[in-house]
Amino acid sequence: MLLIWSLSPLIWQLYTSLSTPEALTRPLEINEFRWTFDNYKQIFQANPPFVRYLLNSLIVGLSSTILTLAIALPASYSLAKANNKVSKISKIILLASALFPYFLLFLALLEFAREMNFGNNLLALCIPYSALCMPLAVLLLTAAFKDLPNDLEEAARLEGLGLINRLRWILFPLIKPAIASTSILVFLFTWNEYPIALTWISKSELITLPVAIARIAGSSVYSVPYGAYAAATVVGALPLLLIVFIFQKRIVSGLTQGAIKG
Amino acid sequence: MNYLLLTPAFLLILLVFVLPLIRYSWMSMHSISVITGLDYIPNNGSNWIRLLNDDRFWRDTIQTIRFAAFSVSIEIVLAIIIALLLSQRIKGKGILRTISLLPWALPTTIMALGWRWIFNTPYGPIDQISSLIGFGTLDILSNPDLAWIATVIGDVWKTTPFVALIILAGLQTIPSDLYEAFKMEGGSPLQSFIKITLPLLKPYILLSLVFRLAQAFGVFDLIQVMTGGGPASSTESIAIYAYLNAMRFLDFGYSATIMIASFILLITICLFTWIFYNKLKSKLSI
Numbered sequence: 353m354l355l356i357w358s359l360s361p362l363i364w365q366l367y368t369s370l371s372t373p374e375a376l377t378r379p380l381e382i383n384e385f386r387w388t389f390d391n392y393k394q395i396f397q398a399n400p401p402f403v404r405y406l407l408n409s410l411i412v413g414l415s416s417t418i419l420t421l422a423i424a425l426p427a428s429y430s431l432a433k434a435n436n437k438v439s440k441i442s443k444i445i446l447l448a449s450a451l452f453p454y455f456l457l458f459l460a461l462l463e464f465a466r467e468m469n470f471g472n473n474l475l476a477l478c479i480p481y482s483a484l485c486m487p488l489a490v491l492l493l494t495a496a497f498k499d500l501p502n503d504l505e506e507a508a509r510l511e512g513l514g515l516i517n518r519l520r521w522i523l524f525p526l527i528k529p530a531i532a533s534t535s536i537l538v539f540l541f542t543w544n545e546y547p548i549a550l551t552w553i554s555k556s557e558l559i560t561l562p563v564a565i566a567r568i569a570g571s572s573v574y575s576v577p578y579g580a581y582a583a584a585t586v587v588g589a590l591p592l593l594l595i596v597f598i599f600q601k602r603i604v605s606g607l608t609q610g611a612i613k614g
Numbered sequence: 615m616n617y618l619l620l621t622p623a624f625l626l627i628l629l630v631f632v633l634p635l636i637r638y639s640w641m642s643m644h645s646i647s648v649i650t651g652l653d654y655i656p657n658n659g660s661n662w663i664r665l666l667n668d669d670r671f672w673r674d675t676i677q678t679i680r681f682a683a684f685s686v687s688i689e690i691v692l693a694i695i696i697a698l699l700l701s702q703r704i705k706g707k708g709i710l711r712t713i714s715l716l717p718w719a720l721p722t723t724i725m726a727l728g729w730r731w732i733f734n735t736p737y738g739p740i741d742q743i744s745s746l747i748g749f750g751t752l753d754i755l756s757n758p759d760l761a762w763i764a765t766v767i768g769d770v771w772k773t774t775p776f777v778a779l780i781i782l783a784g785l786q787t788i789p790s791d792l793y794e795a796f797k798m799e800g801g802s803p804l805q806s807f808i809k810i811t812l813p814l815l816k817p818y819i820l821l822s823l824v825f826r827l828a829q830a831f832g833v834f835d836l837i838q839v840m841t842g843g844g845p846a847s848s849t850e851s852i853a854i855y856a857y858l859n860a861m862r863f864l865d866f867g868y869s870a871t872i873m874i875a876s877f878i879l880l881i882t883i884c885l886f887t888w889i890f891y892n893k894l895k896s897k898l899s900i
Binding site for chain 1: 617618622623624626627629631633634635638708711712713714715716717719721722723724725727728729731732734737771775776779780782783824825828832833834835838856860861866869870876877880
C-alpha cells in the first residue's frame with residue numbers, strides 16, 4: 353500500500369514521458385506505436401538545453417551548502433560551549449525561525465536583491481538560502497558538538513593545539529556524520545526552493561530547475577505537450593533519486609535528530 | 615571571544631527573518647506602487663482599511679485555513695499509522711523507508727506538475743478510469759468545489775513521509791518494557807496505544823503539527839503550479855494573493871500589508887492549536 357501510494361505518481365510520469373503524443377490521448381490502450389524516446393530528445397535539444405537548469409541548481413546548491421557550513425560550524429561550536437542562558441535564548445530564536453513559513457519573506461528579500469544588485473546572480477542566491485537553512489544547521493551541529501566528551505578537547509589544548517587546529521583535526525572529524533546530514537538537508541532545500549529563485553532570477557539561461565519546471569507548467573494549459581514535460585520531470589527527479597538512495601541513512605538521521613533535539 | 619563566532623549566524627538570521635518583518639510593517643503604512651512611481655507615500659493606514667474590506671483576502675484566508683486544516687490533520691493521522699507500521703520488525707524496512715522518503719525529497723514544482731497531469735481532463739489516469747467504469751470525466755481541476763481537494767491530495771502525498779519520520783523518531787524513544795508491563799496487566803493493544811503511545815508521542819505530534827501548520831499556511835509552489843489559484847480563484851491561498859499583488863499588480867505596499875496580516879493570523883492559529891491540543895490531551899489521559 354505504502355509503496356503504491358509513494359511510487360504510482362512517479363511511475364505514471366515515467367510512463368507518460370515514454371509515450372508518443374497519439375498514445376497520450378488513449379493512455380490505457382496498448383499498441384505497438386506507443387513507446388518513444390522523442391520526448392527526451394526534445395528537452396535535450398531545446399534552447400537552453402534542460403541540462404543547463406540542472407547545472408544552475410547544482411551551482412546554487414553547492415555554494416549554499418558551503419556557505420551554510422562555514423557559518424554554522426563555528427557558531428554551533430561556541431553555542432555548545434555557551435552557558436545555559438545564552439544557549440536557551442538562541443535555541444528559542446533558532447526554533448522560531450525554523451518554523452517560520454519563509455514564503456512570507458520573498459518580497460523583502462526581493463527588495464534587498466534590488467538594492468544590492470543581486471538579481472540574476474546565481475551565487476548571490478546562497479545568501480538567503482544559507483540564512484533559511486541556518487536554524488536547522490546550527491541546531492543539528494550544536495547537538496553533535498554537545499555529544500562529544502569535553503576531556504578530548506581539553507587534552508588537545510594541553511598539547512598546545514590552537515582553536516583552529518583543534519576544530520580542524522579533532523572536532524570536525526568526530527562530528528562528520530552530523531556534518532554530512534546537515535549538508536544533504538541544506539542541499540535538498542536549495543535544490544527544491546522555488547519562490548526566491550523565481551523572483552531573483554529572470555534570465556532564462558540562469559533559472560534553476562524548479563523554476564524551469566514551473567515555467568513549463570505556466571506556459572499554456574491547452575497546447576501543453578505533456579510527454580516532453582513528463583520527460584523533464586523525470587530528468588529533474590533523477591539526481592534526487594540518487595541522493596535519496598545513497599544518503600538515505602544520513603537524511604533520516606538528520607531529520608530525526610532535528611526533531612528530537614528541537 | 616567565543617560569542618564572536620556566533621555573530622555571523624545570528625546576523626544572517628536577523629537580516630533574513632527579522633528585518634523583512636520590520637520592513638513590511640513600515641511598508642504597510644505607505645502607498646508604494648507603479649502609480650506612486652515606487653516612492654513611499656504615507657497613507658495613514660489606508661492599506662489596512664482596504665484589507666479589512668477586501669473580500670478576496672478573506673476568502674483566500676478561509677481557503678488557506680481549509681487547505682491547512684485538512685492536509686495537516688490527514689498527514690498526521692496517516693503519519694502515525696505509517697510510523698507504527700515502520701516500527702514493526704518487517705523485512706525490507708530500509709527500502710520501504712527510502713521509498714517513502716522520495717515524495718518528500720522531490721521539488722514541489724515537479725510533483726505538482728505530475729499531479730496536474732494525473733488529474734488532467736480527459737487524458738489523465740483518474741478521468742480515464744472513471745470514464746471506463748461509466749462515470750464520465752470528473753474534471754476535478756476545473757471544478758471550483760473539488761479542485762482544492764486535489765491540492766490537499768498533492769500536499770498529503772508530499773509531506774506525510776516527513777511527518778512519519780518525526781513520529782517514528784518519537785516512537786523509538788518509548789522503551790518496549792512499558793508495553794510489556796502493560797500487556798501483563800491485561801491491557802489490549804488499542805488501550806496501550808491510547809494510554810502509552812499517544813501521551814509519550816505528544817511532543818513529537820505537537821512539533822510536527824505546529825511546523826506543518828506554519829508551512830501549509832504559506833503554501834505557494836504547489837498551488838501555483840497545480841491550479842494557478844483557479845478555477846475561479848477557488849484554490850487561491852493568501853501567499854498566492856500576496857504574490858499577485860507584488861508581482862502582477864505591482865502594489866508593494868498592499869502586498870506587505872497582506873504578509874503582516876497573514877503573519878499575525880498564523881501566530882493566532884498556532885496559539886489556538888496549542889491550547890486546544892493541550893486541553894484535548896489532558897482530557898484523553900484522565
